[in-house]
Amino acid sequence: MRFRAKIVDLACLNHFSRIINTIAKLAKTCILRLTVCKLYFILSDKVANGGASMWCELSQGNFFDEFQMEGVAAEHNEIYLELVPENLSRALKTAQNAKAVKIKLTNKHCPCLSVAVELPSLSSSSRIVTHDIPVGVIPRRMWNDFREPSVPDFDVSIYLPALKTMKSVVERMKNLSNFIVIEANLSGEMNLKIETDLVSVTTHFKDLGNPPWASEDGCQSSAQDRDLESMAEACIDIKKLQQLLAGQQVNPTKALCNIVRKRIVHFILLHEEVSLQYFIPAVA
């Protein structure tokens, strides 16, 4: 199993750092899956994670100048590593003006991702900062736990309001309640509601638009029969939602959510080079 990659372009490096920062806000530990063309950051929906799960996918070609990997075996040319994304975030944090960043899989005291940052210096030779981030290698028999989640059979799909606005609303609501209700309908309306003994607060958004999903096996056609005004709602942990919104450092090109009534809310945030899906289960 081998992996080595290099980023030389500063803009790519900053973009990559921002993505890692976002991931670090969502997950304490996650899986990094490497294939020849892509990198995936995966959080599976185990109880330990509070039931939330994440799937983030990026094309390596958009970030790395060099990227070579050899998986566990020829037919399974992939690598699955468990790591703490905060470590990676920290390693990249001080690489703002690096000449180059090299990442490779090594095995010193234990398997590590070694991030070597080459920094400019006053002398002829560069300064090299190396961070060894310990990783756990996930054996092949467990790879099935980390498959891409399928889009749930949702009741409503709707574009999100401006994330900045949504974030400030949710942040204030977080002070009042631990849970938030998201409801939306197929007429582009969404409400965020909290309700406690003392107070209930609702923020209404409208004209958000509903994304068109290609109809498959009739499940969407039934949506047309559905009342366009009827709200589908789910009550979720407000902290998870706040973490998702707070972690966004750049405005996505597209941001939408799919709501399965009382079951789960599926968020999709699309940027040019990276897509992020985040699932928050509804609480009973």
Added chain:
Amino acid sequence: AAMKCVIGGAQLRVFGRAIHAIARISDEFWFDPVEKGLALRSVNSSRSAYACVFFSSMFFQHYCWTAVSQPCQKEKQLSLPCKLIIKSVLPVFRCVNVLERNVEKCSISTNPSDHHITFQLLCRHGVVKTYNLTFQECDPLQAVFAKHMCPNILKVHSRLLADVMIHFPTSQEEITLSVTPMKVCFKSYTEEDTDFSRTMLTEIQLSPEEFDYFQVGVDSEVTFCLKELRGLLAFSEAASVPVSIHFDRCGKPIAFSIEDLLLEASFILATLCEAEKEAASPEPACCPRPWDSNSDTATSKKPQQKGNTPSINSAKPPSALAKQEVKNIPRGTERDVPGTAGAATAKAAGGEATEAPYEKNSYLYKYCIFQFHSLFFGAISYKEKEAIGDTFQSLVTASDTEEEFGALQSSQV
């Protein structure tokens, strides 16, 4: 003694940073005004870190010191330094960056008769903030360290050190500095029982060219406490003075110092001692038993070797520096009898090293031995003329801390 001084606006920031830097060492510090200036000193409870900042009288807008004759016992100095609780002083210099903008000057005056020190901040718009702090009289504290005896000396602007330290998390306690004539490397310290699967390790490699002065006489790897150092870095940046690093092999103290016309500061930190890998004996051949004050006569260098003590078996060939080391009488332990032997030693060493530096600005320890002096051990022989006692007994020092660390670092030598 009574002292009154005034710190002008621009220098307030520097003074404030010095207080903050010292605060990282301990909760209390020694406030010691002398004729030539004001010394602030601090040592931590395990005696593994010592800081001294000396502001010459020229640093102040106004500095006035008068010896007040008091009836005193034989052992006490004419003017006793006093001890202040840092927490009481820090608020005076809180928000150092803002201080400069709002405060025009700060005056400090001591009143030995009623045990008060008064800090007065004269701020804009006629606001005057007065802080009256009580002090305790205490034993003098001084440490001396043979900087010029150190084989390894690096000098660099504090900006570079700050740029290096920024790569380590603020929670990083200890780091290791490793040098050869070809390269310099700062890295996270790992103990033998570190759980590598959970610890992120950082290492920074620098070329010798980055240093203003680079002298490596002996390849060495020294581990010291980063937290204690960060204060000094901020202080030296405020003072805009380059930092000199003097050190030797592991186990010996490392000194970070800055010096210019107006002030001098030294932060002396103990370094971890490494175990002897080739120790044949079942006994831990390593550090915790450094030398008695008596052993200075030996040509040994590492704590592991030594003449008088039969218990130490493993010997390393004395290096070329062994001779020099003789004069380096590092630390005794508490168990050592600070008897006349110690005094004699110190004196001998003192004799050699009392050169020019002494006359200059003798507060800062261009001098031989890393030892502490305290009346507590009852072995002062004080000479009134010399403000710095070169006849100090060796005291508890770093060896205690090193035991706690139980370092088993692999030897690079």
